[in-house]
Amino acid sequence: MAEKRRITLKDIARELGISVSTASRALNSYPGISEETIQMVQEFAKKHNYVPNSIAVNFRKNKTMTIGMVVPEVVHYYFSSIISGALQAANLKGYRLLISQTQEKAEQELHACHGMLAGNVDGLLISISNETSDVSHLQEFLDEGKPVVQFDKYSDQLTTPKVITDDFQSAYRAVKHLIDQGCKKIAHINGLEQVQNSKDRLGGYLKVLSDHNLEQNPEWIPHCQDISEAEGYAYAKQLMESSNPPDAIFCITDLVALGVMNYLRDAKIRVPEEVSVMGFSNWKISEVMQPSLSTVEQHGFLIGQKAMDLLIESLQSTDKASSNKVIEVPSDLIIRKSTLKKG
Amino acid sequence: MAEKRRITLKDIARELGISVSTASRALNSYPGISEETIQMVQEFAKKHNYVPNSIAVNFRKNKTMTIGMVVPEVVHYYFSSIISGALQAANLKGYRLLISQTQEKAEQELHACHGMLAGNVDGLLISISNETSDVSHLQEFLDEGKPVVQFDKYSDQLTTPKVITDDFQSAYRAVKHLIDQGCKKIAHINGLEQVQNSKDRLGGYLKVLSDHNLEQNPEWIPHCQDISEAEGYAYAKQLMESSNPPDAIFCITDLVALGVMNYLRDAKIRVPEEVSVMGFSNWKISEVMQPSLSTVEQHGFLIGQKAMDLLIESLQSTDKASSNKVIEVPSDLIIRKSTLKKG
DNA sequence: TTGAAAGCGGTACCAT
DNA sequence: ATGGTACCGCTTTCAA
Numbered sequence: 111m112a113e114k115r116r117i118t119l120k121d122i123a124r125e126l127g128i129s130v131s132t133a134s135r136a137l138n139s140y141p142g143i144s145e146e147t148i149q150m151v152q153e154f155a156k157k158h159n160y161v162p163n164s165i166a167v168n169f170r171k172n173k174t175m176t177i178g179m180v181v182p183e184v185v186h187y188y189f190s191s192i193i194s195g196a197l198q199a200a201n202l203k204g205y206r207l208l209i210s211q212t213q214e215k216a217e218q219e220l221h222a223c224h225g226m227l228a229g230n231v232d233g234l235l236i237s238i239s240n241e242t243s244d245v246s247h248l249q250e251f252l253d254e255g256k257p258v259v260q261f262d263k264y265s266d267q268l269t270t271p272k273v274i275t276d277d278f279q280s281a282y283r284a285v286k287h288l289i290d291q292g293c294k295k296i297a298h299i300n301g302l303e304q305v306q307n308s309k310d311r312l313g314g315y316l317k318v319l320s321d322h323n324l325e326q327n328p329e330w331i332p333h334c335q336d337i338s339e340a341e342g343y344a345y346a347k348q349l350m351e352s353s354n355p356p357d358a359i360f361c362i363t364d365l366v367a368l369g370v371m372n373y374l375r376d377a378k379i380r381v382p383e384e385v386s387v388m389g390f391s392n393w394k395i396s397e398v399m400q401p402s403l404s405t406v407e408q409h410g411f412l413i414g415q416k417a418m419d420l421l422i423e424s425l426q427s428t429d430k431a432s433s434n435k436v437i438e439v440p441s442d443l444i445i446r447k448s449t450l451k452k453g
Numbered sequence: 454m455a456e457k458r459r460i461t462l463k464d465i466a467r468e469l470g471i472s473v474s475t476a477s478r479a480l481n482s483y484p485g486i487s488e489e490t491i492q493m494v495q496e497f498a499k500k501h502n503y504v505p506n507s508i509a510v511n512f513r514k515n516k517t518m519t520i521g522m523v524v525p526e527v528v529h530y531y532f533s534s535i536i537s538g539a540l541q542a543a544n545l546k547g548y549r550l551l552i553s554q555t556q557e558k559a560e561q562e563l564h565a566c567h568g569m570l571a572g573n574v575d576g577l578l579i580s581i582s583n584e585t586s587d588v589s590h591l592q593e594f595l596d597e598g599k600p601v602v603q604f605d606k607y608s609d610q611l612t613t614p615k616v617i618t619d620d621f622q623s624a625y626r627a628v629k630h631l632i633d634q635g636c637k638k639i640a641h642i643n644g645l646e647q648v649q650n651s652k653d654r655l656g657g658y659l660k661v662l663s664d665h666n667l668e669q670n671p672e673w674i675p676h677c678q679d680i681s682e683a684e685g686y687a688y689a690k691q692l693m694e695s696s697n698p699p700d701a702i703f704c705i706t707d708l709v710a711l712g713v714m715n716y717l718r719d720a721k722i723r724v725p726e727e728v729s730v731m732g733f734s735n736w737k738i739s740e741v742m743q744p745s746l747s748t749v750e751q752h753g754f755l756i757g758q759k760a761m762d763l764l765i766e767s768l769q770s771t772d773k774a775s776s777n778k779v780i781e782v783p784s785d786l787i788i789r790k791s792t793l794k795k796g
Numbered sequence: 797t798t799g800a801a802a803g804c805g806g807t808a809c810c811a812t
Numbered sequence: 813a814t815g816g817t818a819c820c821g822c823t824t825t826c827a828a
Contacts, residue, residue, distance in 0.1 A: 142813060166806040185537050221544075474823080
């Protein structure tokens with residue numbers, strides 16, 4: 111295979127009998143270069159397929175036009191939507207995107223972040239893992255003057271902008287809908303207690319219950335460990351077999367809701383007549399379930415876009431003081447059959 | 454925000470009163486450096502958190518330890534599985550992964566590839582878009598001596614290794630299962646005619662029909678344009694309302710099968726009693742459908758891993774002649790209720 | 797065992 | 813309007 115060495119600035123300068131600096135300026139259309147020269151150089155460059163060696167440029171300018179993005183899981187509808195949004199925003203501004211996943215492990219997150227640092231990304235977009243409590247690996251970026259934007263799951267020990275779903279409000283509205291449909295005994299299968307999103311959704315759930323003077327029962331609030339279908343099934347069983355079973359179950363995510371629906375079908379409990387079920391995230395499966403699952407659309411694509419825009423903004427602003435702003439992207443309640451009682 | 458400038462080799466050399474070259478050699482434990490010096494330098498480096506400036510290293514070595522990966526869609530179960538596998542394999546070997554998506558547009562693919570080239574990736578992993586016919590943008594990589602590995606959708610105009618599902622065999626076995634279940638009139642909703650995977654699946658389908666002397670009917674082989682749920686619905690309707698309706702429908706992918714299932718439910722046609730339905734790809738939705746959908750698991754994670762391993766291999770081998778080998782990752786037939794006739 | 801210096805491919809400052 | 817040159821941080825050859 112003939113390895114065609116790329117043509118360099120030096121080659122152009124030599125061939126055209128001009129200096130390297132002139133060639134450089136002509137290519138970048140600097141002021142103070144004759145039209146003629148610009149013409150000549152640009153034509154030559156195009157004809158010979160000149161592509162500037164970006165490593166050299168990066169080296170000189172000490173930036174890479176590359177953003178690092180660290181997510182818990184790539185194979186995940188919500189996160190891949192976020193990636194897609196970030197990708198588009200990055201593209202629009204001429205940035206590239208380096209991706210890593212942590213599989214919800216703090217150790218892998220550390221490793222991924224160090225990889226990003228070694229890869230000399232200009233900035234970092236991250237959704238921290240469930241395990242993460244220490245965030246010194248993120249502080250390292252800030253210490254080097256590299257902006258960080260957190261999205262979805264975040265730590266508030268860090269002064270960075272954050273882009274998230276409005277979890278509290280989303281949960282509030284989701285449960286409000288259940289109440290409007292006549293549910294009185296509403297359970298909530300929550301996530302890990304220490305995770306911010308879980309706390310916020312729990313908060314919204316509790317608030318709407320108290321606003322409507324509905325029963326609050328600690329036994330109705332189990333916490334998932336790994337947010338799985340199996341846990342949904344098990345907790346649904348536990349809830350429904352208790353002495354005081356709920357008439358609605360609000361789930362931390364659609365996957366858990368799937369487990370719940372499976373249990374209810376196996377137990378021949380009708381949805382929504384006997385128990386209403388509400389999910390969260392609007393995965394494709396929510397639409398496919400029988401009956402279809404009411405859920406909350408978080409607009410991951412938008413979150414990804416917004417997070418990237420924010421990051422690039424702080425990359426381009428001279429004022430390096432990081433904001434601590436929390437941007438909440440409004441969600442939409444998607445009402446389907448699992449919560450819609452007839453009449 | 455205090456921007457801590459990173460410490461450089463030069464700093465180390467100055468502080469320790471040695472030369473830059475000695476410092477460099479000590480850090481990389483070159484032969485011909487005294488244990489003492491190595492000790493001293495490495496200790497100093499660790500103490501001061503020395504991280505080599507990878508841009509400078511890349512520049513010098515003219516490689517970036519970064520792989521470019523171009524896929525049609527990120528928000529897609531199969532592709533995100535492949536990405537996940539590639540990510541893991543890359544990680545294991547110390548490579549980073551730059552990602553772009555094309556949204557099945559040839560123009561975006563071109564742009565993405567040029568971005569990768571400009572980003573100076575060491576090699577490229579790509580699944581071409583449905584629109585792609587000209588592959589000169591991939592040839593550019595080969596011309597520069599950068600290896601390319603194709604996966605999933607590929608062009609055979611290019612001498613590169615390819616990692617794919619065994620589409621022909623997979624389709625053959627899937628349809629064979631339908632035949633074993635007693636189906637005699639088997640339709641196949643195929644994909645775009647010019648796409649290799651579609652051709653291969655169609656080939657497997659036709660072969661098994663002829664091997665069993667079953668009816669082959671051109672009207673039973675509609676071609677999707679965008680492989681959507683809506684198309685599945687429309688073609689199912691068309692097939693079932695024809696004068697000679699099939700008793701089984703083999704779909705190019707699970708999403709199309711979902712449309713088919715929706716139509717059949719709306720039309721009150723029982724699955725699998727009256728019509729069996731087979732999907733392809735084993736998305737989560739296939740498990741959730743009622744009845745659950747039989748399908749083909751393509752092991753995307755493995756495909757991603759294998760493609761990345763192959764790429765890194767050719768990156769590290771001195772022999773730069775690209776192989777034209779096609780590696781087929783065996784699929785698994787997943788039998789669920791949509792094809793399992795009782796008794 | 798160590799040091800000096802060239803050079804990777806650009807950019808940008810200082811001359812002219 | 814153009815050329816000369818230092819330099820970004822590191823690796824590597826050559827010399828000592």
